Amino acid sequence: MTMAAAGRRTPATAVAAHALFRVSPHVILSIYVLLLALPQNNVLVGGGGGITPARVVAGGCLLWWLVARFAGGFRLAVGESPIRRVLLLALALLAAADAVAFMGGVQDSRIANADRGAMLFVLAAGAALLVCDGLSSTRALRAVFAGAVVGFTGSAVCAILQFGTSVDLRKLTVFPGLVAQGLGDLALGRGGLERSIGFSGHPIELAATTVAMLPLALHLARYGRFKPLWWICAVLLIGGPLVSISRTGLLGLAVIGMFLLPRYGLVRWLFVAGVLSSAVFAAGVVWPRLLDVLIDTVTGSSKDSSIWSRLTKYDYVWSHFLAKPLGGQGFGTYVAPIQPYLDNQYLLITVEAGLPGLIAFIALLAVPLWWAFRIWRSKHIDSPPQVRDAAWAVAVALLVCTISFGTYDGLAFPQMAGISLLLVGCAGALYRIAQRTEVAV
Numbered sequence: 001m002t003m004a005a006a007g008r009r010t011p012a013t014a015v016a017a018h019a020l021f022r023v024s025p026h027v028i029l030s031i032y033v034l035l036l037a038l039p040q041n042n043v044l045v046g047g048g049g050g051i052t053p054a055r056v057v058a059g060g061c062l063l064w065w066l067v068a069r070f071a072g073g074f075r076l077a078v079g080e081s082p083i084r085r086v087l088l089l090a091l092a093l094l095a096a097a098d099a100v101a102f103m104g105g106v107q108d109s110r111i112a113n114a115d116r117g118a119m120l121f122v123l124a125a126g127a128a129l130l131v132c133d134g135l136s137s138t139r140a141l142r143a144v145f146a147g148a149v150v151g152f153t154g155s156a157v158c159a160i161l162q163f164g165t166s167v168d169l170r171k172l173t174v175f176p177g178l179v180a181q182g183l184g185d186l187a188l189g190r191g192g193l194e195r196s197i198g199f200s201g202h203p204i205e206l207a208a209t210t211v212a213m214l215p216l217a218l219h220l221a222r223y224g225r226f227k228p229l230w231w232i233c234a235v236l237l238i239g240g241p242l243v244s245i246s247r248t249g250l251l252g253l254a255v256i257g258m259f260l261l262p263r264y265g266l267v268r269w270l271f272v273a274g275v276l277s278s279a280v281f282a283a284g285v286v287w288p289r290l291l292d293v294l295i296d297t298v299t300g301s302s303k304d305s306s307i308w309s310r311l312t313k314y315d316y317v318w319s320h321f322l323a324k325p326l327g328g329q330g331f332g333t334y335v336a337p338i339q340p341y342l343d344n345q346y347l348l349i350t351v352e353a354g355l356p357g358l359i360a361f362i363a364l365l366a367v368p369l370w371w372a373f374r375i376w377r378s379k380h381i382d383s384p385p386q387v388r389d390a391a392w393a394v395a396v397a398l399l400v401c402t403i404s405f406g407t408y409d410g411l412a413f414p415q416m417a418g419i420s421l422l423l424v425g426c427a428g429a430l431y432r433i434a435q436r437t438e439v440a441v
Helices: 003-007 012-022 027-038 053-071 081-106 108-134 140-163 169-172 203-223 229-243 247-264 266-286 288-298 306-309 314-323 345-377 386-403 414-435
Strands: 042-044 178-182
Touching: 003 266, 003 386, 012 178, 027 053, 042 053, 053 108, 053 229, 053 414, 081 108, 081 247, 081 306, 081 345, 081 414, 140 203, 140 229, 203 229, 203 247, 203 288, 203 414, 229 247, 229 266, 229 288, 247 266, 247 288, 247 306, 247 386, 266 288, 314 345, 345 386, 345 414, 386 414
Parallel strands: none
Antiparallel strands: 042 178
C-alpha cells in the first residue's frame, strides 16, 4: 500500500459512525419498544440500579437526535413541527419549574428520586423526538407499531399465564448482565383473585399499556403484512386488562369500542366487536370467577374505597399548589406513603411541578391528540387512507393514555411513560407524512 493510499484511509471511528447512522431510525426505535415492553426492574449489573437496556437505547435515540439537530444530516426532518415544538416546550417548562423548586429547597433524601425521574422523562422524550423527526413513511411507522404490539402482546401472554397457571415468564427475561430489582409491596388481590402484572410494574400499568396497543394492532391488521398475526395479537392484548382486573383497562376498552364505530361502520363494527368480545367470554368460560369479579369491579365502583380515596385528595393538592404554585416541590420528589397516594398524574404533577408543569403536561397530550384527530377526520387534509387510519390508531391510543393518567400516576411507571411519549412522537411523524402528497405504502 502506498503512503498516499494510507493517507486517504478513513479513520475507524468515522467508519463506525457512518455505519451507525446508515441504520434507519425505525430499526432502533423498534428495538427500543421491544426492550421497553420487558420488565423495567431488570437493570444492568453495576449500573447503579437505574439503567435498563431500554434506557440505554433511549439514550442513543436522544444522542442521535441531538447530533442530527445540531450537526445536520442523518435524514432527520428540519421543517417546522408543532409536535416537536410542544415536546421541547414541555421539557423547558418542566426544567424551569424544577429550577424554581430547587431554589426553594428540596430535601436531600429526595434529590436522588428527582434525578431519576428527570432522567427517565428526558430519555423517553428523546425517543419521542427521534420518532417525530426520524420516521418519514407509514412503512417506518408500522415497523415501530409492530415492535410495540409484539412486545406488549408478550406482556399480555405473560399475564395470562400468571393468572391461569401461575407460570411466571418474568424470570426468563433476566438475561446475563441483568439483575431483577424488587417491585415492592403490590396489592394484587381483588375479589378473591390475584391480579396479574405481566412484564409491567403494576396491574394498572399492564392494563393501560396493553389497551393502548390495541388500536395499533388493529391498524396493522388492516395495512400491515401477516394480517392474521395482528388479529391474534389484538385478541391477546384484550387479555391484559381482563387478568389485571383493572377499571382503567376496561374504561380504555370502552373508549376504543366507541371509536371503532366511525372507523368500521355499524355492520363491520358489530362484527369486529363480536370477534373481540369473544375473548372476554372465552376468559369467562375458562375462569368463571374472573367474569364475576370483572362485573363486580364495574358495578361496585360507587362503593369501592379506592375510588373514593382518589376523590378526597383535592384539598391536599390545592393547599400544596397554593404554597408553591410556580415550581411545586420538585419533579419526581413525591414520596408515598409519607405523602398520600394520589393515583392521578394530573394531581401529582401539580404538586411536583406547579402550574408550569401542569400546563406542560396537558399541552404535551392535547396538541398531539388534536393533530392526530385532525389528520384522521379533517376534510382539509388530503391524506391517503393508510395515513388516516394510522392517525386514528395514534389518536385513540393516546386518548387511552390521557384518560389512564387520570386513574394513576403513570409517569412513575417507565413503560407507561415511554409508550405515552412514543405516541406523542408518532403524532409528530404523522404530521410530517400528512404534509406530503406521496407516502410510501
